[in-house]
Amino acid sequence: MECYQVSSAAVPLLMKRAVEYEMETLGERQRERERERGGKEEERQTETHIICPRSKGSHSDIIYRMREGVERCEGNEDKPIRGDAACCWPPATHPFAVKLRVGLNPQPIVSLSCFLHLSHFQAMLKGGLWDIVVAMVLWGVWLPSCLGQTTSPSQDGKIKFRLAGYPRKHNEGRVEVFYNGEWGTICDDDFTLANAHVLCRHLGFVEALSWSHSAKYGAGTGKIWLDNVICGGSENSIEKCVSRGWGNSDCTHQEDAGVVCKDERLPGFEDSNIIEMQVDENRMEKIRLRPLSGHAVRMPVTEGVIEVKFKEGWGHICNTGWTITNSRVVCGMMGFPSQRTIGKKPSSLQSVYRIHSVTCTGNEAHLSACAMEFNKANSSASCPDGGAAVVSCVPGPLFTQGRARRVKLHPMSQVRLKGGAKTGEGRVEVLKGSEWGTLCDDHWNLQSASVVCRELGFGTAKEALTGARMGQGMGPIYMNEVQCRGDEKSLWDCPHKSITAEDCKHMEDASVICNIPYMGFEKSIRLTGGRTRLEGRVELLLSTGGGVRDWGLVCGDGWTSREAMVVCRQLGLGHASSGLRETWYWDSSNVTEMVLSGVKCKGDEMTLTDCQHHSVVSCKRAGAQFSAGVICSDTASDLVLNAPLVEQTVYIEDRPLHLLYCAAEENCLTKSAAQANWPYGQRRLLRFSSQIHNIGKADFRPRLGRHSWVWHECHRHYHSMDIFTYYDLLSLNGTKVADGHKASFCLEDTECHEGVSKHYECANFGEQGITVGCWDLYRHDIDCQWIDITDVKPGNYILQVIINPNFEVAESDFTNNAMRCNCKYDGNRVWLHKCHLGDSFSEEAEKEFEHYPGQLNNKIS
Secondary structure, three states: OEEEEOOHHHHHHHHHHOOOEEOOOOOHHHHHHHHHOHHHHOOOOOEEEEEEOOOOOOOOOEEEEEOOOOOEOOOOOOOEOOOOOOOOOOOOOOOOOEEEEEOOOOOOOOOOOOOOOHHHHHHHHOOOHHHHHHHHHHHHHHHHHHHOOEOOOOOOOOOEEEEEOOOOOOOEEEEEEEEOOEEEEEEOOOOOHHHHHHHHHHOOEOOEEEEEOOOOOOOOOOEEEEOOOEOOOOOOOHHHOEOOOOOOOOOOHHHEOEEEEOOOEOOOOOOOOEEEOOOOOOOOOEEEEEEOOOOOOOOOOOEEEEEEEEOOEEEEEEOOOOOHHHHHHHHHHOOOOEEEOOOOOOOOOOOOEEEEEEEOOOOOOOHHHOEEEEOOOOOOEOOOOOOEOEEEEEOOHHHOOOHHHHOOOOOOOOEEEEEOOOOOEEEEEEEEOOEEEEEEOOOOOHHHHHHHHHHOOOOOEEEEEOOOOOOOOOOOEEEEOOOOOOOOOOHHHOOOEOOOOOOOOHHHEOEEEEOOOOOOHHHHEEEEEOOOOOEEEEEEEEEEEOOEEEEEEEEOOOOOHHHHHHHHHHHOOOEEEEEEOOOHHHOOOOOOOEEEOOOEOOOOOOOHHHOEOOOOOOOOOOOHHHEOEEEEEOOOEOEEEOHHHHHHHOEEEEEEHHHOHHHHHOOOOOHHHHHOOOOOOEEEEEEOOEEEEEOOOOOEOOOOOHHHOEEEOOOOEEEOOOOOEEEEEEOOOOOEEEEEEEOOOOOOOOEEOOOOOOOOOOOOOOOOOEOOOEEEEEOOOOOOOEEEOOOOOOEEEEEEEEEOOOOOOOEOOOOOOEEEEEEEEOOOOEEEEEEEEOOOEOHHHHHHHHOOOOOOOOOOO
16 A cells, blocks of 8 residues: 555546546445455456545545555554455545546446435535545536436336245245346345335335345345345335446345344235245246146146246146156145146147256145256257156045035034135134134244145145234134144144243234135126226126026125125135125116026135025016125225123123113113013113124224214214124024124224224214224123013023124124123023134034033032
8 A cells, every 4th residue: 555645736637547436335244245356356457546535634635546455554544455445544534435446457346335425525615626626526427426326217117025035924034126027136235224124114014123134034046136225214115225226236145135024014005924935937937737638628627738837938847757746746736635646648739848857845835846957948858758747636625526516624624714815715723622723823834834725625825924914813822833844634743832822922823825726717707887896796607598608687685795705706806895785886788687696605605606596586676776786805804702701791780770761762672671660670681791803904894984874862872883783692492582782882992902003983973993903892881782681581591692793894704703602590690601702613512512401500610
């Protein structure tokens, strides 16, 4: 290192010989990178001049001329220097440095990082001649270059972000960017927490907690799209941050950056929380089965030639060395739980063999995870002694060809899916003893999720979801850190940990989306007249006689949100938002004939024709305006009752009649109350508290807007729903002996889980509803929160509470809307036990509950 005093006369000469300007930080990472390149740099015969602007107290600027291999900068703080790094220290007195590389064979400098603040220019312009010259050079040359380095917008405007890698949870992982039609990663050079904040907001989280370097979540594939990214933290897009530009990087995938985001979603941001198979789009985009020639095409296609789609088109797989484990993987992708052994079958197809030597273990969730060899994009090798790979798959019970697909899963199955909009997706619940519970999402991955899918008669898992993506469960959490190999017959066979309440919460419930066979159900149904593709009048393609198929309408009589659920599922449009019995405003087609009526669905059917319906069309109200319509949605609410609270708060009250005038006006007493000697006498009331939780993914809102709410003067409040809950007391044979009902006096957020804000409050004619993650509490001491049991004799009964009994408001799951308890009434006191949601017990336990012989004493074990 040689240091010189330089006058302003030397500046033009230096400027003339300069080939590039660069601003550099002096971080240890950059110096290490320069050292790694040392082998290549030794061959370069160049000099580097470092211009350090005048610091306070000095009389002139200093140019440090440094050759390769110099270890220290002289005249400054004792800082080690390697390669061609700048040496202006300390940063407080030298806010920036300009590097001029000169020589006979100048090498371009690729990296460029800009940290100069405008105040530095202002200070220089107030200085002497040298300061002004340097400032003008920087302003005219360096600043435009820096401004040109912000990440330019994508060519197609479609930049996407996702988290990938393993092991991880839904809010952490390797950051991958979709740009110019290809997924890639971000290098960790110059990465900071501010960068992570910007990326986490892209991913739908409020902020970042930390970030990781050196491919902590595994090395990615494909492009490294961004390098030396520098954000301030407040940018609304990574494109606003400084970087080297799209695709300009000198990193390897061992330097891929990752982030850990705070597990709190941005309001209104819907994202997948997905841990999925990251398929290399350059190699394999899509897989399908092409039926063998001479076979009639029936749904589902279970046997055929494997065709793989690449960017250049469709190709085949050479079957030389093809094994049954390979077939297992392909069948799983096609939605089938198992495979048949099949010999090599000749094919008359003109085959293009892009893949050969495939070797799978059988536990892979996707064919791309298997070992295989690829031919180049513009070439295809022959398949010696073989042909195109063919598979034969065995469908699950729901997808067997013909009527048999209506067969239900085995009643002894110890796993089920809840809360999903489509067949083959939902929150994973397992049966332990006689009660269903959930499992925690720690270490949840595609192998474990695939065991669930195959056990239920589906294929492999398409996505393994964490963070209660399909809604939160209620009740126990049985399993944590489930780690399956992929070949287990049941989830209980996989290594796992039993957990306590402190280990996991229901906000960590694991979910899955399984591969299911393509059935073509959406081709026989459509929506017309709606403002968007998610709504409209329902039209079915059915046979009208003589084998002719034509479009027709569905009678709106008795149409509810349960029937709408099935329509939205058949169309692949998610959950139902509303089921409409009249469609006056959606008259957009010439279809006028009713082809289906009397439709009654349970809500879990795959097609509308699987529901009960009239054998002969019979519609009370003729006319297309009285046909059924639906509005579909990506999300739905899900209400459940806190069963233990009912059991804990039950008691009997003898209430004077003079305090029951308002209750009588709202029909909250039995019919015999009308013959009572008002205002004298009393009624015996069975009281309890109701705490109703919304565990779904959308707020529960009344079907009617508040302009249609009914004002009740006596209680002085609005009813947004005429009947919100039914309260029934049943005999052991199911006969109703007493009942009550609860109008929606006020649907509001009484309390919410931590981190969830209340949105609904009834005061001052406010909006009514229940927010996701909140609950509405109807205390035991308010009017109509009871069953009038004045006329009931002592004995053993069943208490039943049903929320949203008329299905006025759509939910993701109606099977958990009922709660039942065994009830003993001795004429003076009452006891409840075994209170549970309608779907929380096994079928055997539910039968035992219904045949309950009664308590022998008042001690409840």
